[in-house]
Amino acid sequence: MADAFDPTTHPHRRFNPLTNEHVLVSPHRTKRPWLGQTEAPQPTNLPQYDPACYLCPGNSRSSGDKNDTYDHTMVFRNDFAAVLPPPGPLGPAAPHPLLATQPVQGDCDVIIFHPRHDLTLAHLPAEDIEKIIEEWVSIYHKRGTQEGIKYVQIFENKGAMMGCSNPHPHGQVWSLSEVPTIPSIELASLKRYASNPDVSSSEAPRGPNGEPCLLCEYVHYERSVPQDEGRIVVQNEHWVALVPWWATWPFEILVLPHHCHIPSLAHLTPEEKTSFAQILSAMTIRYDNLFSSSFAYSMGIHQRPVPAKEGADDEDDVAHLHLHFFPPLLRSASVKKFIVGFELMAEAQRDLTPEQAAQKLRACSDVHYST
Amino acid sequence: MADAFDPTTHPHRRFNPLTNEHVLVSPHRTKRPWLGQTEAPQPTNLPQYDPACYLCPGNSRSSGDKNDTYDHTMVFRNDFAAVLPPPGPLGPAAPHPLLATQPVQGDCDVIIFHPRHDLTLAHLPAEDIEKIIEEWVSIYHKRGTQEGIKYVQIFENKGAMMGCSNPHPHGQVWSLSEVPTIPSIELASLKRYASNPDVSSSEAPRGPNGEPCLLCEYVHYERSVPQDEGRIVVQNEHWVALVPWWATWPFEILVLPHHCHIPSLAHLTPEEKTSFAQILSAMTIRYDNLFSSSFAYSMGIHQRPVPAKEGADDEDDVAHLHLHFFPPLLRSASVKKFIVGFELMAEAQRDLTPEQAAQKLRACSDVHYST
Numbered sequence: 190m191a192d193a194f195d196p197t198t199h200p201h202r203r204f205n206p207l208t209n210e211h212v213l214v215s216p217h218r219t220k221r222p223w224l225g226q227t228e229a230p231q232p233t234n235l236p237q238y239d240p241a242c243y244l245c246p247g248n249s250r251s252s253g254d255k256n257d258t259y260d261h262t263m264v265f266r267n268d269f270a271a272v273l274p275p276p277g278p279l280g281p282a283a284p285h286p287l288l289a290t291q292p293v294q295g296d297c298d299v300i301i302f303h304p305r306h307d308l309t310l311a312h313l314p315a316e317d318i319e320k321i322i323e324e325w326v327s328i329y330h331k332r333g334t335q336e337g338i339k340y341v342q343i344f345e346n347k348g349a350m351m352g353c354s355n356p357h358p359h360g361q362v363w364s365l366s367e368v369p370t371i372p373s374i375e376l377a378s379l380k381r382y383a384s385n386p387d388v389s390s391s392e393a394p395r396g397p398n399g400e401p402c403l404l405c406e407y408v409h410y411e412r413s414v415p416q417d418e419g420r421i422v423v424q425n426e427h428w429v430a431l432v433p434w435w436a437t438w439p440f441e442i443l444v445l446p447h448h449c450h451i452p453s454l455a456h457l458t459p460e461e462k463t464s465f466a467q468i469l470s471a472m473t474i475r476y477d478n479l480f481s482s483s484f485a486y487s488m489g490i491h492q493r494p495v496p497a498k499e500g501a502d503d504e505d506d507v508a509h510l511h512l513h514f515f516p517p518l519l520r521s522a523s524v525k526k527f528i529v530g531f532e533l534m535a536e537a538q539r540d541l542t543p544e545q546a547a548q549k550l551r552a553c554s555d556v557h558y559s560t
Numbered sequence: 561m562a563d564a565f566d567p568t569t570h571p572h573r574r575f576n577p578l579t580n581e582h583v584l585v586s587p588h589r590t591k592r593p594w595l596g597q598t599e600a601p602q603p604t605n606l607p608q609y610d611p612a613c614y615l616c617p618g619n620s621r622s623s624g625d626k627n628d629t630y631d632h633t634m635v636f637r638n639d640f641a642a643v644l645p646p647p648g649p650l651g652p653a654a655p656h657p658l659l660a661t662q663p664v665q666g667d668c669d670v671i672i673f674h675p676r677h678d679l680t681l682a683h684l685p686a687e688d689i690e691k692i693i694e695e696w697v698s699i700y701h702k703r704g705t706q707e708g709i710k711y712v713q714i715f716e717n718k719g720a721m722m723g724c725s726n727p728h729p730h731g732q733v734w735s736l737s738e739v740p741t742i743p744s745i746e747l748a749s750l751k752r753y754a755s756n757p758d759v760s761s762s763e764a765p766r767g768p769n770g771e772p773c774l775l776c777e778y779v780h781y782e783r784s785v786p787q788d789e790g791r792i793v794v795q796n797e798h799w800v801a802l803v804p805w806w807a808t809w810p811f812e813i814l815v816l817p818h819h820c821h822i823p824s825l826a827h828l829t830p831e832e833k834t835s836f837a838q839i840l841s842a843m844t845i846r847y848d849n850l851f852s853s854s855f856a857y858s859m860g861i862h863q864r865p866v867p868a869k870e871g872a873d874d875e876d877d878v879a880h881l882h883l884h885f886f887p888p889l890l891r892s893a894s895v896k897k898f899i900v901g902f903e904l905m906a907e908a909q910r911d912l913t914p915e916q917a918a919q920k921l922r923a924c925s926d927v928h929y930s931t
């Protein structure tokens with residue numbers, strides 16, 4: 190009991206208040222010799238246009254449809270959708286209460302981010318990222334107001350390491366007739382926090398009805414920590430990108446608005462969209478600079494499940510718009526983290542602390558290494 | 561609405577009552593052309609003894625310690641443990657209620673399964689697997705009765721695909737001063753089920769105090785389904801290995817006793833250990849035969865957190881001993897499933913149904929392909 194607690198030395202657990210799960214942090218292990226899986230280096234020097242790419246302008250897709258010669262973004266229905274549009278059959282009677290079948294309908298869309306085959310968010314000027322944000326706003330409205338849709342999940346897999354077989358910059362949108370597990374758990378946590386009378390008041394912005402918002406409160410605290418000690422990687426007038434206290438991926442980042450409570454993409458002002466594009470540019474440039482390579486990740490947008498419907502209950506406004514970036518790389522452009530064993534069976538686990546990860550990302554240049 | 565619901569055609573969700581999470585099933589997608597990540601083939605023709613292996617009998621480990629010339633199993637403390645034994649420092653005061661630090665102590669052990677470098681569970685005679693089970697029983701007792709330990713997590717990572725850098729057969733045991741997230745969630749689900757007055761009675765065995773047990777009830781139902789239609793892969797007098805209704809991995813298997821409620825390894829009779837070894841042999845042989853390759857997986861044992869302490873509350877006896885096998889392979893010896901995008905951000909998702917997976921595993925020979 191002699192030593193004082195040191196978060197860079199002593200094993201400890203941190204609690205994720207969005208999902209109510211813990212992460213086990215083992216900072217003393219960052220010195221062990223063998224960590225993670227070695228991956229082949231990602232291809233570089235991609236062409237600006239690839240005649241074999243089904244996402245490049247004017248090319249044909251596997252459905253036989255031909256892409257437009259689009260200037261900024263383009264949206265089409267995924268030819269191998271995980272869910273199918275309504276109507277679908279009703280579920281069968283459950284043979285046992287533990288084996289109920291819940292049919293699900295919906296749509297899966299692909300958003301091409303840019304005509305250039307070789308560019309990613311980290312290479313695009315903020316004006317071009319703003320066009321992608323406009324496309325997210327528009328598809329959130331289009332799919333989210335469709336009959337029977339209860340959640341619109343926007344996400345991006347970037348890099349072969351994340352199962353993305355085509356480097357042409359693009360994301361996906363799965364719209365479902367049920368709220369999926371993780372957004373549903375997060376929403377419940379936000380609701381619980383809003384109605385908890387024990388939450389002490391701070392100067393943080395408040396959620397609907399003046400009730401406390403878990404994420405407004407959290408980001409307000411993070412902004413009060415001296416910059417070089419904390420978890421913030423970059424910030425601007427409206428947005429923060431930080432490695433959350435409870436991060437499970439080595440260089441996980443949470444992007445969220447800090448100046449007020451914003452439930453969804455539909456609530457963004459033009460100024461907020463502009464600064465949103467700027468922070469996405471700033472943080473993805475740092476990601477690429479970390480290991481001087483195109484940084485793989487899965488990104489997902491969590492927000493109000495669907496836009497408010499007329500006459501509908503507005504309790505879903507407790508949602509606080511945020512983006513998760515889960516990157517697999519651990520300590521070089523080719524060594525990624527395994528999610529196996531203890532993590533699959535018991536609890537998320539990390540060696541590097543979130544503060545150490547934020548420090549490494551802050552130390553990266555804000556100019557892309559390739560320029 | 562014309563079609564009747566067909567679980568091999570229509571997207572649907574299934575509920576996992578152990579973790580209270582859903583899995584999205586997209587069976588119509590099993591026909592899409594590109595699925596999963598191609599891995600390099602695993603090395604075959606390993607030597608019986610490898611002078612460079614730190615697990616082979618008589619060899620030295622990185623700590624400098626030398627292995628015994630053991631005949632069956634051998635246990636040693638992990639040289640790169642994720643947690644450290646007590647005492648440790650107290651946690652610091654939380655700077656904000658959302659950033660509490662929970663120090664954690666414990667031990668990490670390695671269990672070598674067999675002296676032979678080249679054998680896995682699928683190759684070992686059941687008598688040798690029984691020696692491993694005895695070692696699990698003994699370490700569960702040793703660590704679980706240690707001051708301050710609240711959970712003993714036994715697991716195995718098999719195959720380079722699962723981050724296992726050494727093919728010499730071995731598993732791990734992490735013993736912690738806190739109950740980790742997943743076992744804690746499962747235990748809460750079992751307790752909720754036991755005290756739910758709405759659970760209808762069946763002929764299934766019962767848990768403590770005659771209360772219903774979620775897993776006794778579930779496995780009882782599965783055994784009532786005609787063998788060639790259901791999810792059971794193999795079974796014997798005491799044990800069942802099945803692809804659970806709510807499986808998220810393509811060929812996930814749950815192994816559990818079916819003839820009575822068994823809270824932990826410490827409760828097993830000699831006969832139950834013998835048949836336990838037999839079912840582990842039978843199911844791992846089928847795993848290897850599925851793609852005629854050494855089948856990678858993470859395996860974990862869930863049970864009563866630690867053995868009962870004298871005078872302690874016995875409500876943890878609601879735990880029902882079971883093993884999870886999570887294998888990454890999808891449709892060949894080299895194509896594995898990605899866990900990315902929608903699955904990380906929203907909900908587990910699978911294409912192949914659990915019934916289809918069980919059918920493929922049942923169709924495998926019960927004799928190892930290499931013999």
Ligand SMILES: [Zn+2]
Pocket residue numbers: 207375491511513
């Ligand atoms: Zn979220």
Ligand SMILES: [Zn+2]
Pocket residue numbers: 578746862882884
């Ligand atoms: Zn379990």
